[in-house]
Amino acid sequence: MQGDAYLKCIDLRCGLEYPINSINVECENGHLLDVKYKNKPSDSLKEVFYKRRNSQGNIFDESGVWRFRELLNFCEIDTKNLEQCSKYLVSLDGAEGRQSKPYQMSKVAEFIGISNNNLWLQPEGYNPSGSFKDNGMATAVTHAKMVGAKKIVCASTGNTSASAGMFAANEGMQCDVYIPAGQIAPGKLSQAYQFGAQIVEVDGNFDDALKQSLDDAKNHNGYTVNSINPFRIEGQKTIPYRVLEYLKWETPDWIVYPGGALGNTSSCGKALMELYEWGWIKKIPRIAVINSDGASTLSDLYNGKFEGEELRWNKGNPNTELITRYYDHLDKQGIRPKTKATAIQIARPANILKGIRALEFTNGVVTSVTDSEMLDAMSIVGLNGFDCEIASGASVVGIKKLINEEIIKKDDVVVGILTGRQKDAMLPVEYHSNPKNKFAIPPKN
């Protein structure tokens, strides 16, 4: 299937195309890129994917990412040929996405006020590095290997660095992690250190660290694995694939994500757009994105809270100047994102345009929630025997809020994505030590 996959600028007025082995993360006019496929995969593959769940020792069938390899075949290989799979596809022995599927959690359903039969939650924290990032990192590092990169680079203070470091170590690649000097608690980088990543401290804030990592990629043969990399988005499409497969390809009414850099929103939207175009699904689920109140860029812009205009994709003509003015406003007022949910503590979502494109396609909604609401939600997930980080609580309490506002109807089928496992050991300890918290079980003597 040589010549099937290519890169295309998402801006409809620009639309520049590049070969699939290009390492640009943007077109030459500075727009984001999509991975595109010329062929339309047959929906008879649904049966193939289902059968692969009995993996018979084949790690690419065991992997929750590569099980769907025909739908992300940017390597353009014969996906039935195991030798080719081994030569190209990057996998942590099939562990990425392997344990991810939707579960029912009765106590969470009761907390939300929805029938247990209508609520599904999919924990992505049981990935090998502890978050959903492994889905997209498996594919991004595959592309890095395909183009012969020796070093991957990212700017990250948490989940991304852990995932990048893990795959780099496993592939014998170097991994450089850029962070703003003096602003990150060293404990948050413990996984990156453990996997042998090189931490690079940059004077300035997170945006400066990202800028320097992009310069490093451009000028010193590094390969960027932040979510502006379109191959990250490809792997993260498998999150909704696993949801849909488990629901026998009957589309739910809603898929709900926490909103940070908007890589997940973008990839869910792209997955649904493709499946709809290929005739695999007849109905389009609505996406709901839940920001933290302390990092609510998308919610502010989408809901018209800034200058009274609602930011929309507008069929490919988004008002990007509105976004620029919003960022200028943040700078002028000295407003920095602030939330305990550091995984979504992002003021300038790198994928905002792909995000609003996804929202337009799915008739999506955006809202925001408080830290204290997310902590309660994180804790009730724990009382069902599942571990998640505070940012994942956004999905749960976001569903509750949207039901109370009657945007999500009580008989809708809703899937919430729990994006990562607990990374801050003290949060649950502090939560449960305070008897005033809703679900606290304080220690006793």
Ligand SMILES: [Zn+2]
């Ligand atoms: Zn362009």
